[in-house]
Amino acid sequence: xxxxxLTYLLxxxxxxLKNCPRKEIIDIHIPVAKRRPNLRLRKNxxxxxxxxxxxxxxxxxxxxxxxxxxxxxxxxxxxxxxxGKRVRKNRYYFDYHGRTAEIDIFLDDLAGLAVADFEFVxxxxxxxxxxxxxx
Numbered sequence: 159x160x161x162x163x164l165t166y167l168l169x170x171x172x173x174x175l176k177n178c179p180r181k182e183i184i185d186i187h188i189p190v191a192k193r194r195p196n197l198r199l200r201k202n203x204x205x206x207x208x209x210x211x212x213x214x215x216x217x218x219x220x221x222x223x224x225x226x227x228x229x230x231x232x233x234x235x236x237x238x239x240x241x242g243k244r245v246r247k248n249r250y251y252f253d254y255h256g257r258t259a260e261i262d263i264f265l266d267d268l269a270g271l272a273v274a275d276f277e278f279v280x281x282x283x284x285x286x287x288x289x290x291x292x293x
Contacts, residue, residue, distance in 0.1 A: 186242035206234035
């Protein structure tokens with residue numbers, strides 16, 4: 159599956175965010191020595207998975223080939239012992255003009271960082287809607 163996504167760095171958190179549904183996410187990016195690791199272990203609420211992402215174009219990270227394997231908790235726990243870049247965040251699902259923005263508020267070493275991700279069904283939709291601004 160190809161993932162079409164745009165990520166925006168947030169200067170301010172939108173009003174009403176705290177009333178939105180949220181999940182705590184733990185990501186472990188592997189290998190740790192790689193600047194942009196392409197394997198990710200994820201605990202998303204009570205779901206576990208391993209995802210491999212491959213850039214479609216080295217100059218554009220907004221389109222990636224994505225392969226995901228669903229894991230159980232024991233598999234995740236065993237794989238989580240591998241060294242990796244660990245990130246913990248709260249993800250909020252925020253309605254923005256009829257689209258869902260996944261707003262990540264990072265914790266621990268990245269506390270204070272906030273980004274909004276928008277996903278699209280195609281490259282064409284991403285190009286059309288990328289002209290909108292997230293305020």
